[in-house]
Amino acid sequence: MDQGPGQEAEPVLAPLGLSPTQERIYLTLLALGGEHTERLADLLDLPAQTAAAGLAHLAALGLVAGQDTATGGRYTAVAPDVAVAAAVMQRQAALLKVQSRIDALMYTYRSRADGAGPPAELIHPEEIRECFVRLQRTARREVLTFTRLPFALALESNDTELEMLAHGVQYRAVYERAVLAQPGAREQLRGYLNAGEQARAATVLPGKFVIADRHLAMITVRSDQQEPVSGCLLIRTAGLVEALAALFEQVWDRSVPLQLHDKTAPEDDTLATVGGDDLELLTLMLAGLPDKALASQLGLSVRTVHRRIRRLMSLTGCTTRMQLGWYAARAGLL
Numbered sequence: 001m002d003q004g005p006g007q008e009a010e011p012v013l014a015p016l017g018l019s020p021t022q023e024r025i026y027l028t029l030l031a032l033g034g035e036h037t038e039r040l041a042d043l044l045d046l047p048a049q050t051a052a053a054g055l056a057h058l059a060a061l062g063l064v065a066g067q068d069t070a071t072g073g074r075y076t077a078v079a080p081d082v083a084v085a086a087a088v089m090q091r092q093a094a095l096l097k098v099q100s101r102i103d104a105l106m107y108t109y110r111s112r113a114d115g116a117g118p119p120a121e122l123i124h125p126e127e128i129r130e131c132f133v134r135l136q137r138t139a140r141r142e143v144l145t146f147t148r149l150p151f152a153l154a155l156e157s158n159d160t161e162l163e164m165l166a167h168g169v170q171y172r173a174v175y176e177r178a179v180l181a182q183p184g185a186r187e188q189l190r191g192y193l194n195a196g197e198q199a200r201a202a203t204v205l206p207g208k209f210v211i212a213d214r215h216l217a218m219i220t221v222r223s224d225q226q227e228p229v230s231g232c233l234l235i236r237t238a239g240l241v242e243a244l245a246a247l248f249e250q251v252w253d254r255s256v257p258l259q260l261h262d263k264t265a266p267e268d269d270t271l272a273t274v275g276g277d278d279l280e281l282l283t284l285m286l287a288g289l290p291d292k293a294l295a296s297q298l299g300l301s302v303r304t305v306h307r308r309i310r311r312l313m314s315l316t317g318c319t320t321r322m323q324l325g326w327y328a329a330r331a332g333l334l
Helices: 020-032 037-044 048-061 080-099 102-110 125-138 159-166 185-195 238-254 276-286 291-298 302-316 321-330
Strands: 034-036 064-066 074-077 120-123 142-147 170-176 198-202 209-212 216-221 231-235
Touching (some): 020 034, 020 037, 020 048, 034 037, 037 048, 048 064, 048 074, 048 080, 120 125, 125 159, 125 209, 125 216, 125 231, 142 238, 159 170, 170 185, 170 238, 185 198, 276 302, 291 302
Antiparallel strands (some): 034 074, 064 074, 120 231, 216 231
């Protein structure tokens, strides 16, 4: 139902910085076409000074046009398709300017003499997902992660990672071997890798954490090794975060690269018939997955996995899987 000049309406322009009174003034001018300041004040039962101040603010935003005088100037509402759209653009520009200052503000925050803010904050299980998303969105350069079982954050679609990758943030992840054996792991990893994530696999990881730009980290904690994750620590202390980043680099250097996307065959004629499925088999095999897990991830029977490995060993003249892995790396397959 349309609102009359003096009736209350649900605020819709508040995100533009308008108060309820200023919005009432604009909507009234839209309905009337135009009005003098004093008359408008009477219609809305407002002090003349309040009406004049509201009109001045609306004029600054480009929502109304007119001029105030000692006798009360006449103002008219600017068409919403022009005025409101321009005000939205102005607001967006202001927010982008604030966003561009985040790095400088964070530098000030971290360098305060009193070291305000706890060095670590306990994040309860129900808050982990939200904290995980926020932490990723603070990154401007890179995000480093260790992923292992049991999951506090399940290996599920991480839209935030895909969003940050699209904005140029680099992701490097090390996955514990057991994670790669989970149902659906291959499909999820393929999505991340195709989006730009760099991933490696390790037999066992010493912990589970995520680091943003080497200044903020979140690490899972448990009260007992046999119990599920009981929460996370959000770590702000530079020394602790740097230590976790150094640990990540050590494990990264010793881990097996994961390439689950298609790759062209190597120049070596001996391996000219090796296809993308064979490369995925080799990658997961070198990551340490047992044959049953290999079969599950690739959608094959264990017998087919054995047959494909025997075929690769025959092509390369290898007699053991260790030799096959060495040959594949030397030939540029991995």
